[in-house]
Amino acid sequence: MENTSGRGTSRRISTLSRSVEDRRAIVTGAASGMGRATAHLFADEGARVVVADLGEDRVAAVVGEINEVHGEKAALGVVCDVAERAQLVNLVERTVEWAGGIDILVNNAGISVPNDSFQEEDEFEAVWAHTMDVNVTSQARLVRYALPYLLAAGGGRIVNIASTEAIMSMAGLMSYSASKAGVTGLTKSLAVELGSRDVTVNCICPGPIRTAMTERFPDEKKEVYARRRVPVRRYGIPEEVAQMTLNLCLPASSYVNGVVIPVDGGLTIRHI
Template sequence: MTQTHDFTGKVAFVTGATSGIGRATALAFAKAGAAVTVADVSEEGNLETARLIEEVGGRVLAVRCDVSKAEDVKAALDRTIQTFGKLDFAFNNAGIEQPVAPVSEIEDEDEDFDRLVAINLRGMFLCLKHQVPLLLRNGGGAIVNTSSGAGVKGIAGQAAYASTKHAVIGMTKSAALDYAKDGIRINAVCPGIIDTPMMQRFTGGTPEGLARVIAQEPVGRMGRPEEITAAVLYLCSDMAAFVIGHAMVVDGGQTVG
């Protein structure tokens, strides 16, 4: 991908950075010149992402972080400030999927609905809550939250997941209004069907499962993580200076109509 952004001297914080969209975006920030904190519950995956960033000459901090825990989020951001001195960008990307099931079959215990809410929604809230003061101290910045195509339409068998992703958009739009005058731009990106480990789990890794999801894409293929990365970096750049509270859908036409 041709590099069009110069983030030299900037600092980015990326959650869910161990694979897929998060890893691709962390690498793209580094290639654009930013120092990057990669924060994820998987220490092994975090270290691999950090290694890939170091290979391209980037500055990186790897921090274990469970976004559903306030103390983890605050500690990861504190270490970012201690290491790099400030925060300019945040990509709140950590999230989990839901097994396909109608709403009456979704368990209301921690392993199902409550866990989805804890990570996909509470995690987003905690990140915003602790990132905004750092951006205010820095005189502004940009935050991008990962929602989903499931955040702008209903999807059968995904009531719990879709509810968290709809809520992310509502939180994004409201928080954007809270801080627009302070030079903080908060937006969301809504990926469609993207070729990531999460999507491989969702399809069951079978040719039939793959064909089923690709059939939902008017373009006839899954998206690439880098295609979401391009949107995230745009939303963090000065090119998007007038973009506030937007939910940018990047989904190959899946939600059109």
């Protein structure tokens, strides 16, 4: 057959897949914000998604949204408090029972509770401990519980969500900043440990994104902040973070390992 495309007759050179079709993914914190956007995006790209979060109604709502578009086998909801070890074990067991294995783990769940050096001691201790449990300890635990299945799948992908607060910081968020810096360190350690076993581990640091966590700031303050600090002069949307998460989970991203990627509109590279 004559080639009329004007592109010659050579076969394509690229060999690596950019598809997550039929991959099995866990997304924590998936009932809202970046987690919800990530769950939707993975389902849109053909993955089978486990939506894990607090609140049965919230989880069911996201699962319903996905299954309405992609069919009843596209998503599974699991109510999970990531600070509770037994619930993480249950999350992995439910996932494997439903999907037969795990290919992708997105550790997205997180909290931000104000605390500082001058806080009353008992309150400080409680906030510090709970923030660490949710934001960093849960990620280490869930990786450990999911790891046998990620190894068995071959080409496993782990993406840990941190924050630009791991790179730069504001006053009054001591435990949040410390925990997110912990996520970047955890990511690098796991990447070194697991890279030779065909499991990559990477980290995303979202900047100012329009989520429930930033709703407490009035829109006018968001606009002023973005104009002053963010080179693209706006807040991001959850899907922009989700798209980077997807990129790191592609089979074609097999040589990307241990990176910490800000998705922040250039916030962290701006001096003044």
